[in-house]
Amino acid sequence: MIYFDHNATTPLHPAAREAWLAANETLIGNPSSPHRVGARADAALSAARQKLAAILGCDALDIVWTSGATESNNAVLTHAARTLASDAEIWVSAIEHPSVLAPARHHFGERLRLMPVTRAGVLDLDWLETELKKRRPGLVALMAANNETGALQPWSEALALCRSRGVTFFCDAVQWIGKLPSRGLGACDFISGSAHKFGGPKGVGFLKCPAKGRVEPLLLGGPQEEGRRAGTENVPGVLAMLAALEAREAAMTAMAPLENRRSDFERTLLAALPSVEIVGATVPRLWNTVMALMPEADCQQRWVVKLDKAGIAVSTGSACASGKEAPSHVLGAMGYSPAEAARALRFSSSPETSASDWDGLLGALKRVAADVTKG
Numbered sequence: 257m258i259y260f261d262h263n264a265t266t267p268l269h270p271a272a273r274e275a276w277l278a279a280n281e282t283l284i285g286n287p288s289s290p291h292r293v294g295a296r297a298d299a300a301l302s303a304a305r306q307k308l309a310a311i312l313g314c315d316a317l318d319i320v321w322t323s324g325a326t327e328s329n330n331a332v333l334t335h336a337a338r339t340l341a342s343d344a345e346i347w348v349s350a351i352e353h354p355s356v357l358a359p360a361r362h363h364f365g366e367r368l369r370l371m372p373v374t375r376a377g378v379l380d381l382d383w384l385e386t387e388l389k390k391r392r393p394g395l396v397a398l399m400a401a402n403n404e405t406g407a408l409q410p411w412s413e414a415l416a417l418c419r420s421r422g423v424t425f426f427c428d429a430v431q432w433i434g435k436l437p438s439r440g441l442g443a444c445d446f447i448s449g450s451a452h453k454f455g456g457p458k459g460v461g462f463l464k465c466p467a468k469g470r471v472e473p474l475l476l477g478g479p480q481e482e483g484r485r486a487g488t489e490n491v492p493g494v495l496a497m498l499a500a501l502e503a504r505e506a507a508m509t510a511m512a513p514l515e516n517r518r519s520d521f522e523r524t525l526l527a528a529l530p531s532v533e534i535v536g537a538t539v540p541r542l543w544n545t546v547m548a549l550m551p552e553a554d555c556q557q558r559w560v561v562k563l564d565k566a567g568i569a570v571s572t573g574s575a576c577a578s579g580k581e582a583p584s585h586v587l588g589a590m591g592y593s594p595a596e597a598a599r600a601l602r603f604s605s606s607p608e609t610s611a612s613d614w615d616g617l618l619g620a621l622k623r624v625a626a627d628v629t630k631g
């Protein structure tokens with residue numbers, strides 16, 4: 257099977273597997289326990305906290321371990337709902353992941369303003385600059401890179417605008433971390449990350465939040481993580497996450513040229529199937545992501561099924577949205593019609609994806625196109 261769905265999840269990196277197994281053998285204690293077995297586990301968590309803080313550029317105490325980004329994102333919105341004034345607005349980009357949008361809607365209802373994006377799927381910075389001169393929201397949320405299109409967002413410019421107005425800035429950096437250097441993200445007030453997007457295990461992630469001042473916990477019932485997240489920490493998961501991230505950060509310079517493979521693929525795909533449209537083609541995107549509007553088929557899901565049969569795993573959009581009838585809210589926010597959005601396929605690679613894997617995908621797409629679009 258050729259796997260082109262790394263934005264949905266990644267296989268475990270060998271370094272992560274090793275760290276996970278070693279932690280299960282040697283760090284059996286509960287980090288909160290008062291004996292030395294517990295203290296060893298706690299010390300390992302502290303060391304991991306230091307390492308992640310150094311990678312992001314923040315304080316070790318800013319880091320809270322979580323079960324993944326869905327939890328981290330819910331924690332940020334819950335904290336905002338409990339601490340902001342009852343009439344405060346929050347501004348959230350229209351292309352955020354549902355794990356940001358749904359809790360934002362839940363907690364803020366009418367006080368949620370969606371920030372518009374361009375046709376290429378990038379936050380409209382002029383809009384943000386203009387609106388910030390008129391009003392001061394309690395929170396601005398902008399992801400670092402979009403999970404469906406791969407479009408890089410101007411998070412550092414948005415952060416600077418928010419800083420100049422004293423507005424709290426939250427960045428869901430799930431798709432950025434491990435694909436692009438994480439340094440500098442630590443300047444955001446809140447950041448969420450998830451291990452399984454960069455070779456770590458599923459079910460573990462983190463939230464970077466301000467160490468000073470109270471963070472209202474989402475999970476209650478324990479003093480762990482300085483009272484910011486109750487529950488016994490997933491020590492092997494955290495250590496495996498850091499091993500995967502360190503491996504990815506060390507390989508970062510080798511990743512940048514991989515963009516050429518993706519560009520070659522896009523060029524040859526467009527030459528073979530001229531009715532294809534590459535979404536966000538005009539803007540900087542993650543080196544691993546292609547969202548393509550494919551030629552119309554009698555049933556779009558057939559693309560995925562036929563490619564699957566041909567040994568290629570792809571997605572119709574975000575994993576969470578796949579299989580649902582509703583068209584992608586991301587493409588909707590970019591101005592695509594539901595019919596256009598229904599033509600979307602997403603191909604997402606990893607540092608291990610070879611040129612011949614991309615060729616295999618291209619060949620399969622040509623064969624399936626001849627099949628699903630005829631008659």
Ligand code: PMP
Nearest residue numbers: 324325326353355403428430450
């Ligand atoms: N945010 C983004 C941008 C994502 O792509 C995802 C995963 N699809 C999440 C949040 C949720 O992460 P997790 O699977 O760790 O809950």
